[in-house]
Amino acid sequence: MNVATKIDPLKAKDFASDQEVRWCPGCGDYAIIKAMQKTLADIGATRESTVFVSGIGCAARFPYYMSTYGFHTIHGRAAAISTGIKLANPNLDIWVASGDGDSLSIGGNHLLHLLRRNVNLQYLLFNNEIYGLTKGQYSPTSRMGTRSPSTPLGSVESPISACEFALGSGARFVARGVDTQQKHLPGVFQRAWEHQGTSFVEILQNCIVYNDDVFAEFTAKDIAQDRQVHVMHGEPMIFGANEDKGLRVDAESLQLEVVTLGENGISESDILVHDETNPTLARMLATMEAPEYPVALGVLYCDPAETYDASVLAQVQEAKDRLPEADLDEYLRRGHTWTV
Amino acid sequence: MNVATKIDPLKAKDFASDQEVRWCPGCGDYAIIKAMQKTLADIGATRESTVFVSGIGCAARFPYYMSTYGFHTIHGRAAAISTGIKLANPNLDIWVASGDGDSLSIGGNHLLHLLRRNVNLQYLLFNNEIYGLTKGQYSPTSRMGTRSPSTPLGSVESPISACEFALGSGARFVARGVDTQQKHLPGVFQRAWEHQGTSFVEILQNCIVYNDDVFAEFTAKDIAQDRQVHVMHGEPMIFGANEDKGLRVDAESLQLEVVTLGENGISESDILVHDETNPTLARMLATMEAPEYPVALGVLYCDPAETYDASVLAQVQEAKDRLPEADLDEYLRRGHTWTV
Amino acid sequence: MSTAASTAETYETFEDREELESVVIRFAGDSGDGVQVTGGQLTQVTAIAGNDLATFPDFPAEIRAPAGTTYGVSAFQINFGARRIRTAGDQPDVLVAFNPAALKVNIGDMPGGSLIIVDTGAFSDRNMKKAGYETNPLEDQTLDNFRVIEIDISKRTLESVESYGLSQKQALRCKNFWTLGLVYWLYSRDRQPTIDWLNVKFGKLPGIADANIAAINAGHAYGETAELGEEVKGYFVPPAVMPRGLYRTITGADALAYGLVAGANLAGLKLMLGSYPITPASALLHVLAGMKEFGVTTFQAEDEISAVCCAIGASYAGSLGVTSSSGPGVALKTEAIGLAVSTELPLVIVNSQRSGPSTGMPTKTEQSDLYQAVYGRNADAPVPVLAASSPADAFDTAIEAVRIATKYMTPVFLLTDSYIINAAEPWLIPDVSSLPQHKVEFCDDADGFHPFLRDEDTLARVWALPGTPGLEHRIGGLEKDYDSGNISYDPENHHRMTMVRKAKIDGIANDIPEQAVTLGSEEDTVAVVGWGSTYGPINRAVDDLRVEGLPVAHIHVRHLWPLPANMAELLSSFKHVLVAEMNTGQLRTILRSEYLVPAEALNNISGLPFKTTEIKDAVRKLLEG
Amino acid sequence: MSTAASTAETYETFEDREELESVVIRFAGDSGDGVQVTGGQLTQVTAIAGNDLATFPDFPAEIRAPAGTTYGVSAFQINFGARRIRTAGDQPDVLVAFNPAALKVNIGDMPGGSLIIVDTGAFSDRNMKKAGYETNPLEDQTLDNFRVIEIDISKRTLESVESYGLSQKQALRCKNFWTLGLVYWLYSRDRQPTIDWLNVKFGKLPGIADANIAAINAGHAYGETAELGEEVKGYFVPPAVMPRGLYRTITGADALAYGLVAGANLAGLKLMLGSYPITPASALLHVLAGMKEFGVTTFQAEDEISAVCCAIGASYAGSLGVTSSSGPGVALKTEAIGLAVSTELPLVIVNSQRSGPSTGMPTKTEQSDLYQAVYGRNADAPVPVLAASSPADAFDTAIEAVRIATKYMTPVFLLTDSYIINAAEPWLIPDVSSLPQHKVEFCDDADGFHPFLRDEDTLARVWALPGTPGLEHRIGGLEKDYDSGNISYDPENHHRMTMVRKAKIDGIANDIPEQAVTLGSEEDTVAVVGWGSTYGPINRAVDDLRVEGLPVAHIHVRHLWPLPANMAELLSSFKHVLVAEMNTGQLRTILRSEYLVPAEALNNISGLPFKTTEIKDAVRKLLEG
Numbered sequence A, B: 001m002n003v004a005t006k007i008d009p010l011k012a013k014d015f016a017s018d019q020e021v022r023w024c025p026g027c028g029d030y031a032i033i034k035a036m037q038k039t040l041a042d043i044g045a046t047r048e049s050t051v052f053v054s055g056i057g058c059a060a061r062f063p064y065y066m067s068t069y070g071f072h073t074i075h076g077r078a079a080a081i082s083t084g085i086k087l088a089n090p091n092l093d094i095w096v097a098s099g100d101g102d103s104l105s106i107g108g109n110h111l112l113h114l115l116r117r118n119v120n121l122q123y124l125l126f127n128n129e130i131y132g133l134t135k136g137q138y139s140p141t142s143r144m145g146t147r148s149p150s151t152p153l154g155s156v157e158s159p160i161s162a163c164e165f166a167l168g169s170g171a172r173f174v175a176r177g178v179d180t181q182q183k184h185l186p187g188v189f190q191r192a193w194e195h196q197g198t199s200f201v202e203i204l205q206n207c208i209v210y211n212d213d214v215f216a217e218f219t220a221k222d223i224a225q226d227r228q229v230h231v232m233h234g235e236p237m238i239f240g241a242n243e244d245k246g247l248r249v250d251a252e253s254l255q256l257e258v259v260t261l262g263e264n265g266i267s268e269s270d271i272l273v274h275d276e277t278n279p280t281l282a283r284m285l286a287t288m289e290a291p292e293y294p295v296a297l298g299v300l301y302c303d304p305a306e307t308y309d310a311s312v313l314a315q316v317q318e319a320k321d322r323l324p325e326a327d328l329d330e331y332l333r334r335g336h337t338w339t340v
Numbered sequence C, D: 001m002s003t004a005a006s007t008a009e010t011y012e013t014f015e016d017r018e019e020l021e022s023v024v025i026r027f028a029g030d031s032g033d034g035v036q037v038t039g040g041q042l043t044q045v046t047a048i049a050g051n052d053l054a055t056f057p058d059f060p061a062e063i064r065a066p067a068g069t070t071y072g073v074s075a076f077q078i079n080f081g082a083r084r085i086r087t088a089g090d091q092p093d094v095l096v097a098f099n100p101a102a103l104k105v106n107i108g109d110m111p112g113g114s115l116i117i118v119d120t121g122a123f124s125d126r127n128m129k130k131a132g133y134e135t136n137p138l139e140d141q142t143l144d145n146f147r148v149i150e151i152d153i154s155k156r157t158l159e160s161v162e163s164y165g166l167s168q169k170q171a172l173r174c175k176n177f178w179t180l181g182l183v184y185w186l187y188s189r190d191r192q193p194t195i196d197w198l199n200v201k202f203g204k205l206p207g208i209a210d211a212n213i214a215a216i217n218a219g220h221a222y223g224e225t226a227e228l229g230e231e232v233k234g235y236f237v238p239p240a241v242m243p244r245g246l247y248r249t250i251t252g253a254d255a256l257a258y259g260l261v262a263g264a265n266l267a268g269l270k271l272m273l274g275s276y277p278i279t280p281a282s283a284l285l286h287v288l289a290g291m292k293e294f295g296v297t298t299f300q301a302e303d304e305i306s307a308v309c310c311a312i313g314a315s316y317a318g319s320l321g322v323t324s325s326s327g328p329g330v331a332l333k334t335e336a337i338g339l340a341v342s343t344e345l346p347l348v349i350v351n352s353q354r355s356g357p358s359t360g361m362p363t364k365t366e367q368s369d370l371y372q373a374v375y376g377r378n379a380d381a382p383v384p385v386l387a388a389s390s391p392a393d394a395f396d397t398a399i400e401a402v403r404i405a406t407k408y409m410t411p412v413f414l415l416t417d418s419y420i421i422n423a424a425e426p427w428l429i430p431d432v433s434s435l436p437q438h439k440v441e442f443c444d445d446a447d448g449f450h451p452f453l454r455d456e457d458t459l460a461r462v463w464a465l466p467g468t469p470g471l472e473h474r475i476g477g478l479e480k481d482y483d484s485g486n487i488s489y490d491p492e493n494h495h496r497m498t499m500v501r502k503a504k505i506d507g508i509a510n511d512i513p514e515q516a517v518t519l520g521s522e523e524d525t526v527a528v529v530g531w532g533s534t535y536g537p538i539n540r541a542v543d544d545l546r547v548e549g550l551p552v553a554h555i556h557v558r559h560l561w562p563l564p565a566n567m568a569e570l571l572s573s574f575k576h577v578l579v580a581e582m583n584t585g586q587l588r589t590i591l592r593s594e595y596l597v598p599a600e601a602l603n604n605i606s607g608l609p610f611k612t613t614e615i616k617d618a619v620r621k622l623l624e625g
């Protein structure tokens, strides 16, 4: 993130580019871009110092639709290219927009190292659990048994959990949101932007054409409240349409369990309070799956550490400070020389 | 793993090839190959059905020194090539030998997907926290501040924990051993071999030339017992020269803590019993670092699931069973045809 | 299976109909309009009617762009006739435009006087604005030079399916079949195969099947009863004279898949495909994923590197490893291909080319990855390169690729392109069981064995499989001793090994057919040399020019590396060698360096196949100049 | 810094010494014997003595193979003389063998009558067995045809450092300096620079410094006092006539790094290197990592793809992005290079070539990645290619690469090889501040701006940096409209864009120097054409042949793509064009296709530089035949 100038702030619509949006009608990406444009207005971003970087995929078309700077790169490499941009100009505020295939299939290694290095940028993973742009093959996040053009009998691979992977890769900020939750998503984006370091945000995104309703199990209107928990640092993890369910840790099994307030003598004080700096808790939250568990949304983990770009540039600066008069001609003449 | 023929079992030395071993004198790899040769003899492996596959690096020279089949491939790709070997011939018993750079730098993505897919083979990661073969640059497992030819002022990247990464990638078997522990290592290898699915073993390996004694903090003779805990499923996690230290979970902070038996009323029953099927515990063990914590050795996690190769081949078999007379000529003539 | 005989529809009024030698029809509409399905059905019934044909499906880059936009327009073109058809046609005779955007995008390709069928029901103000029309093209001068059939297809479709209880949206979806019915009437096509297809396709949704059938019948009836205007009457395209035998239509993707499976069968091997999806290559993965009963294993890898590595692993273990991608994906595989070269393992690399550089125009065709195939690796790492020239030809070329890969223990490049993969043509179905075998013999003799023992003739190394007792060995990417297969850093040995790897590949030139003159003879003045999917346009153009009496020949090259042994001599007999390619001149470069022949270039890098006129013009210029 | 003047050692007995025009010395021993350090020191003092020189360090593939094995032998060769030195020498005049394995591996390269210095102390039975000697080579006929100096160097070293309290192991480590002392005496070299170096190097371990100094002095004294035998006396190599100025020795890795930094400075840019370690390319990463005070940022990436992508990102943001690797790593970068071609961003790709294919012989040299550089990408994606011809030349070539990359907004390949990277030669230090500037001007004019606006002359697009208000824009790998820079799938636009990208690169031919005849003239009969590190051997061979009066010229090409504008004409003036390359004929292929010139091939793919005799023989054969 960067400190943005607050003078004459832009509105959400000012962040839309003049290019026609070419996603399928009804695609979850429309909601995400809306939330993003709102976020940029909220944080007072400027167009010129904001850069959207993407790989390839439907999600990766994102930059074209923003009136900021944008780089639509190649499949899976947005993390690496962003690292170069940030090192070259740390004043730029970088958002990566990437699909589940882009990030976790071909781009898995770069994502791992981006997170581990902790480059100061926001990484948005649009998880629709499918390869949209290439017409619907299963992706590394697709559920076991997914039928797709390349798996006519159903996929046999155990899917990866994006947030669990991010945590295992050393991420210092991990959050999750749902495309259509326009009240919630800008807040998550803003937290990501405020965090210094790589902010990893998984956005559950509906692909209406190839994987429609894949999240309906916990996003369908009627059940959403019972199947989602919006976690907030310092707040007990209570959820449910009646706000009567909560999470607790079983100390023996080291597992989370869902309890009901008022049942078996459970009261609010028994409910686990979210501590976003606790990596063990973060992993437990990240792996909760519907229907047994509510799906955890919000900032699952946030524990800042020194950023890579700051450290790298500090070393460069130190070297310059140590040798403020560094002169290449003089440098070339160091050591043994002789005159002919 | 595979069921190996037990007739006329081979001895450890029978698994040595006729090629001269070319690692640096004193390299930890010598101890590892010794433990491996012993393991193969112990499990009654045959030379012809055992294949060592490797990428590039010092560790990756491993196959040349074994009298089995071997494939020394390219940097970072041993996981992918092994997957192909296994799918083509599931009767082969595959061991991958790979360095920390090979596995976690260039090969990180393949390792992630190998683990997630759960291909039935053993993956040995020789972690010397350095790039040996290319003469000593820091690796993704090198400690922050490592001075190396490419980081004359010290590295600024936060290292990855191999076992934590493996767990985050969905590994179903994760173990750790130390090169020189000849009593312990063959047992770990054997457990890996017995496990159905991808068995991930991190071996802490001393590179005497470029990173000597990097593990001395917990492997030096005088302190080893106090700085290591050998975990065993179903056994309390007790360690120390006097067998008087143990691990316990703090239910509030969800963190492990080291306690001393006999102090503050702590008795053996307070000590956490290792449950190798518990992923939360596995991650806590994986991330323990000296000197605050003992380093966890042994099988940290083992929770078998269906293997990828079995599932893939079952689908092929099902298709064949459904159409036992599948005939290409007939197949080509399906659908609309006409005669001229 | 249905055969032409059993379902033939008889157009009693053939006498009234105008006989045409060939016709080119293009359908265009939103991705959601079912344009590709419509085209596919017309292809089927036309094939069954005994015409020769070629098709060109042209996809938009967007999955499903907002309805009505110009960039969401999908098109399908078919050329069919009573003569041999070589291309999908330079210019359509008929355009079916399902909406204003489709008209806008395609009208520029229509010659004056051609027939335009529009669905007036889709020409709402909103749609016209979306398409960028400021005034109604049906009312201004836009269509002045054309014969236009304006029908409110939307409305008529709704009427025709009224009784099936569909929602408005579902009912409108039948529009394409209504139109197809009309086209069937126009060109005397038999409806029955399409009706059969609908019944199978929507077996579980009989309401949908019936509605579509009703629509097709209504469209057909409209043609039969309506006054379509003076100039529009029914046409009749007699069957083409084709070699005898059993036919089907086939796309390049299908032909490739079948050819690879057949090739593996003939070699006695299981096939393992490692692939990562990419347009247009994914189609091969999809087809092979459905052929498990033939012992085919498909692996959707995490990236292209894993895909090729998995295939290499499979070959190492005794399967036929195949990997498939397009240019950007193949780029990622080149390091691993070097490993297959060094370890001398069989591997087939299918590159279904598309427009580049970089992401380029992913749904458009091009043949610009020839450099990459022939030269695109580090170090001296020669690899045979083959190219399919049409959808059906992909079958034979695939078998040949497998033969070479296994006989010579080498990776082989098999080039196709977006056009070949997606287009369809009639295919004389071969009898696979009677094709020549090229069975692989694995080494099982431990006597004097080492993994780089070579066959004296082919220079191929032995293939010894892990699992074989007594042949335990280690291979890898380091240089190997010629005499033992062990690692060697000996300078002379490296020179020798490099040269033997080269000689092995060069020697393949003696194991492939001599280059034939595809059309014409060595006596002609100009040779138009082509490779890959330019076959159709070049062949048609040369054929036409020869009919005019011009001394021009067509030479189409399947074996691009090594080139056939007689190539030097053959090319030297022409005054002009014109290499027509959908790139900036890549085969031309190779021919020039190999034979020092002053080959000239005709390049089209538009993402679309050549038009025959471009080729004719270029040849005429050479002959005149 | 020390200068020759201040430390010169005077060999009073120059009269007694035999004067030599040049001499070739090879040191060989275990990796642990300090062979490379020894060679480095001799290089320094020889340079300071005013000789011209060239070196060839030859590393084993193993990091530190078990002592005494043949595959653990490390070697260093230096050629120095009173004339211009072009190569490290075909054959050594002197071999210093620190152990039996070193003798075994190197004796085959020694001409009869040459001088062999052996440390008899290392010729234990165990060591001889390890080296594969069945009988003692010092006692059998092995060395019959040589002049042999047998000294128990080990013992004498131990004696000389006795008083410094070192362990036996540490003491023995001084062996190389003892030997160096002897060599210094043999060739009248000044010890002082090495003594100074030791004092700096072991500043914190004065004991070690002093012991090594004692060893060097002892070795020197041994030469001065000992009877080395009739045939062995002191030699004297007078200074060479070299252009005036201030000199230092430089390796290719250093020269490359300095050249890139200088080039970036002259362009007014910061430099960002993205690289993943690989032999021999890592050296560039190491040198640049130590130049942070010049605003250099180095990024050790997780793989080669990340490395090049990071560099592309840096260029996008306004730095000079550089990436460096060897063939297998460059293979992985090719997809991303296509992105840089498509987005037209500057990028310098350094390929330090090594023996292949695949892993090949990683520590050996080769120049077989030319195809990869010129042709090795998917689609039509032309990229300029330059090659450095020697360690020092890498400096100038790097500056030129930066100039072209930034002026033309294009990736540029800069080829070096294992030999150039590791070898050292004297370098006339340039005055960077007076070199011609090629300052980059970033776009800041929003008027009519779009990101693919082109310069009329160069056809380069504008470079507009993120962060600039008013110029916000999006770029990517999809095809772009020529007139707006927006995504375009228009067929004609794609043709136009492909052609303009090609024209831009082709046009560079007019912005580079005409190809000069490096030695000789257009009047000669044979032109030996080379590129890269074959410069030395070709130049020496041609020079020698010309001295014999033979009509042969040397043409050395720096700009390999596009080739200089006058190349066609130049080559046509020779009866024979012989392309000498350390590959199977890659530049030859390019010259043939570009100019239809019947270029012939001289190939050496042994992992070692050409010997001048090979080249001379080939030229003689051409002239005779």
Ligand SMILES: Cc1ncc(C[n+]2csc(CCOP(=O)(O)OP(=O)(O)O)c2C)c(N)n1
Pocket: A056, A057, A058, A059, A060, A074, A075, A098, A099, A100, A101, A102, A103, A126, A128, A130, A131, A132, A133, A134, A139, C276, C277, C278, C279, C304, C328, C329, C332, D335
């Ligand atoms: C090197 C390379 N390989 C493959 C592709 C083809 N490709 C484009 S996008 C994509 C996956 C898209 O899936 P995802 O990242 O989940 O994005 P979505 O379309 O679902 O938003 C693939 C395989 C490519 N463009 N480049």
Ligand SMILES: Cc1ncc(C[n+]2csc(CCOP(=O)(O)OP(=O)(O)O)c2C)c(N)n1
Pocket: B056, B057, B058, B059, B060, B074, B075, B098, B099, B100, B101, B102, B103, B126, B128, B130, B131, B132, B133, B134, B139, C335, D276, D277, D278, D279, D304, D328, D329, D332
């Ligand atoms: C494509 C490619 N990139 C880089 C290299 C160079 N390389 C060889 S091994 C290696 C890293 C070795 O480190 P590690 O895997 O930890 O093995 P170790 O030598 O420490 O056992 C590198 C970078 C290569 N061979 N191929």
Ligand code: SF4
Pocket: A022, A023, A024, A026, A027, A028, A029, A058, A059, A128, A132, A133, A206, A207, A208, A209, A210, C063, C064
């Ligand atoms: S295919 Fe799916 S993800 Fe892509 S634009 Fe359409 S709905 Fe969205």
Ligand code: SF4
Pocket: B022, B023, B024, B026, B027, B028, B029, B058, B059, B128, B132, B133, B206, B207, B208, B209, B210, D063, D064
């Ligand atoms: S460099 Fe290190 S890891 Fe490699 S062989 Fe030597 S000691 Fe072992």
Ligand SMILES: [Mg+2]
Pocket: A057, A099, A100, A101, A126, A127, A128, A129, A130, A131, A132, A139
């Ligand atoms: Mg997706």
Ligand SMILES: [Mg+2]
Pocket: B057, B099, B100, B101, B126, B127, B128, B129, B130, B131, B132, B139
């Ligand atoms: Mg390592």
